[in-house]
Amino acid sequence: MKDIRLLMIGFGNVGRAFARLLMQKQVTLENSYGIRAKVTGIFTARHGACINANGIDLNEALHLVENKQDLGVLSTQSFKGDTFDFIKTCPADVLIETTPVNPQAGTPAIDHLRTGFECGMHGITANKGPVVYAYRKLNELAQSKGLKFRFESAVMDGAPIFSLHRHTLAGAEIEGFVGILNSCTNLLIEAMEDGTSLEDAVRHAQEIGIAESDPSNDIDGWDAAIKVAALSTVLMNHPITPLDVDRTGIRGISSQMIADAKLQGKRWKLVCRGGWENDKFIAQVKPEMVGVDSPLFSVAGTSSFVSFALDVLPGLGILESDPSPKTTAFGLLADLIDIYKGA
Amino acid sequence: MKDIRLLMIGFGNVGRAFARLLMQKQVTLENSYGIRAKVTGIFTARHGACINANGIDLNEALHLVENKQDLGVLSTQSFKGDTFDFIKTCPADVLIETTPVNPQAGTPAIDHLRTGFECGMHGITANKGPVVYAYRKLNELAQSKGLKFRFESAVMDGAPIFSLHRHTLAGAEIEGFVGILNSCTNLLIEAMEDGTSLEDAVRHAQEIGIAESDPSNDIDGWDAAIKVAALSTVLMNHPITPLDVDRTGIRGISSQMIADAKLQGKRWKLVCRGGWENDKFIAQVKPEMVGVDSPLFSVAGTSSFVSFALDVLPGLGILESDPSPKTTAFGLLADLIDIYKGA
Numbered sequence: 001m002k003d004i005r006l007l008m009i010g011f012g013n014v015g016r017a018f019a020r021l022l023m024q025k026q027v028t029l030e031n032s033y034g035i036r037a038k039v040t041g042i043f044t045a046r047h048g049a050c051i052n053a054n055g056i057d058l059n060e061a062l063h064l065v066e067n068k069q070d071l072g073v074l075s076t077q078s079f080k081g082d083t084f085d086f087i088k089t090c091p092a093d094v095l096i097e098t099t100p101v102n103p104q105a106g107t108p109a110i111d112h113l114r115t116g117f118e119c120g121m122h123g124i125t126a127n128k129g130p131v132v133y134a135y136r137k138l139n140e141l142a143q144s145k146g147l148k149f150r151f152e153s154a155v156m157d158g159a160p161i162f163s164l165h166r167h168t169l170a171g172a173e174i175e176g177f178v179g180i181l182n183s184c185t186n187l188l189i190e191a192m193e194d195g196t197s198l199e200d201a202v203r204h205a206q207e208i209g210i211a212e213s214d215p216s217n218d219i220d221g222w223d224a225a226i227k228v229a230a231l232s233t234v235l236m237n238h239p240i241t242p243l244d245v246d247r248t249g250i251r252g253i254s255s256q257m258i259a260d261a262k263l264q265g266k267r268w269k270l271v272c273r274g275g276w277e278n279d280k281f282i283a284q285v286k287p288e289m290v291g292v293d294s295p296l297f298s299v300a301g302t303s304s305f306v307s308f309a310l311d312v313l314p315g316l317g318i319l320e321s322d323p324s325p326k327t328t329a330f331g332l333l334a335d336l337i338d339i340y341k342g343a
Numbered sequence: 344m345k346d347i348r349l350l351m352i353g354f355g356n357v358g359r360a361f362a363r364l365l366m367q368k369q370v371t372l373e374n375s376y377g378i379r380a381k382v383t384g385i386f387t388a389r390h391g392a393c394i395n396a397n398g399i400d401l402n403e404a405l406h407l408v409e410n411k412q413d414l415g416v417l418s419t420q421s422f423k424g425d426t427f428d429f430i431k432t433c434p435a436d437v438l439i440e441t442t443p444v445n446p447q448a449g450t451p452a453i454d455h456l457r458t459g460f461e462c463g464m465h466g467i468t469a470n471k472g473p474v475v476y477a478y479r480k481l482n483e484l485a486q487s488k489g490l491k492f493r494f495e496s497a498v499m500d501g502a503p504i505f506s507l508h509r510h511t512l513a514g515a516e517i518e519g520f521v522g523i524l525n526s527c528t529n530l531l532i533e534a535m536e537d538g539t540s541l542e543d544a545v546r547h548a549q550e551i552g553i554a555e556s557d558p559s560n561d562i563d564g565w566d567a568a569i570k571v572a573a574l575s576t577v578l579m580n581h582p583i584t585p586l587d588v589d590r591t592g593i594r595g596i597s598s599q600m601i602a603d604a605k606l607q608g609k610r611w612k613l614v615c616r617g618g619w620e621n622d623k624f625i626a627q628v629k630p631e632m633v634g635v636d637s638p639l640f641s642v643a644g645t646s647s648f649v650s651f652a653l654d655v656l657p658g659l660g661i662l663e664s665d666p667s668p669k670t671t672a673f674g675l676l677a678d679l680i681d682i683y684k685g686a
Contacts, residue, residue, distance in 0.1 A: 021655070025514055026516060029514070032513075032514075033513070033514075115512055157656075158655060158656065159656070159659055160507065160511035160512065163510065163511040164503065164507070164511055164564075167506065167510035167511055168503035168506040168510055168511060168677065169503065169677075170375075170505055170677055170680040170681070170684065171368055171371060171372070171375075171376075171673070171676050171677055171680050172673060172677075203492070241417055264610075265635075271588075277603040292635045292640060292641060293641055294641060295638065295641050295642075295664075297635060298461060298635060298636055298637060298640060298641065299638075299642060300636060303658075307662065307664065310673075312364070312501060312669050312670055312672075312673035313500075313501060313502070313663065313664075313665075313667075313669075313670045313673065314664050314665045314666075315502075315646075315662065315663070315664025315665060316661070316662070316663060316664075317490055317658070317660070317661070317662030317663075317664065318655065318661065319638055319650065319658065319659070319660030319661075319662065320658070320659060320660075320661075321638075321650065321656075321657050321658025321659070321660065322656075322658060323395070323656055323657075324656075326656075327653050327655055327656045329655075330653075330655035330656065331513065332516060333435050333514050334511065334512075334513055334514055334515075337513040337514050338513070341513065
């Protein structure tokens, strides 16, 4: 049995879903994987921080944060300082990073992970930023210290994309990919299909918390471009940033275009593509009209899909239907198991 | 570098595609996985057999069989006997089993694998029979000898189904599955959508080699039922045989039903299901009418699809588009890498 100490940076929807899943899967972790995990530190932006080397009571932590109270009461040692001081202070084996994405630069998540590696912790993140802006550097730093860097939840929540490549596609070459990777725009286009204007659809999406107050990250295709960059960088060993992606968002899709597509039995989708065409690497986010014969047609709501072209198979598609924060949390848990399974 | 000796039983379309892929991936195997593989024995039903402890020239073997000549000329030692004598005689570390499926009993493939395990070889098969009729026994025999039993290609060719479960879904529970797992019936229904009668469609499928001379294995849902049994047995730890599957084939689908579905914008598909509903395990193969909002709708031609319901995600779908014998061969290669990667 391996005793593993986890340090959590971020305790929002995903972090809290991870804490719940960790409790739910405790017996599975112990019996099937020989892992006895405890959380020794939680650092939040708005609800304080706590350290307990013997393991924090996660039910109490969840209760406190959900009641907008400070985590400090759970701490067995006093702590003052920023995230970096916290990482350096808290005794832990693995850093679980779930802070919000900074789509322009990937910081401060990159620096959280770097500090973790320097302190001898494995690093797991649900954040796309470090993958797109610092994959090679972080990976090299981790490897130089005999540590692992994992990020399954960065694209398509907890659906196994990176681990599929790492484990089950061993021996195959990925030549390209196509998919629907941003669910906010997928929902907005569907609302337009139901007769809502883009403006009204955005307003509604903001009200129910799916779109951010500045919706351009989704609408202008930045989030999709980040995911294209992440897949190209990691799976195709072709490091690009979102700025290298030929990017068109959904602002140009009019109600008339939606209606015309419907008449033809088709739908508009914001399609992501990456891959080699002759000697040129194509990385693209663009609205495309797809028909019922395409697997993209039925990708609805918050579902997402990616199909890989392999040298041994023209198309291997992964469809993630109706994910929740629990799904993202599962990606973090799968990363944790992956780190210790081979150890 | 590990030197690995392979013994091949069967050298038909899949066996030969494996031989070609092995040559194509030689450098990848050596550089990425430290595997130097050679084939020391090939046994065929109609083209003789050969043994060469130093490694058979696979190009020569392919040339001989494709020209309907006997493999015996490549043998460095004389051999007389049946498949079992061959397995006991040929020096090898891994048995690659690609004989045709016996849907009623799984023999003789089960006995080939058993003999291989008894001789100290790992066992890899593309054959569903041993999985459905002898999974636990073969697995226990292999484990008792410190060997591995792998069969990725038994369902959906080389698409990673079993390895997905083994590696990348670690920590998740599979609660059920739904999919399209028999491509022959999928093609026949499509031909009927184009106005062909089932009888004519079957005749054409037989002419181009997709349907067998006795098409009932596909048409009556046996092949699909075997796959449902394999997934239930391995992925859900619920061992059933094809006889336990509630099975309805496609004979009852009339041209009128196809036309009616078309009018509603729907299609008939032979749908496979397995999983727990309340306390009852449901295993079913049955024609269902699906609409454009279902991922099953666009599964066309020889493509196949399965979606798993997980405790952490309502749907994780795997779509295999346009596979070839190379895809099945990849499943065998992936199994080989999987056996030696962790070793």
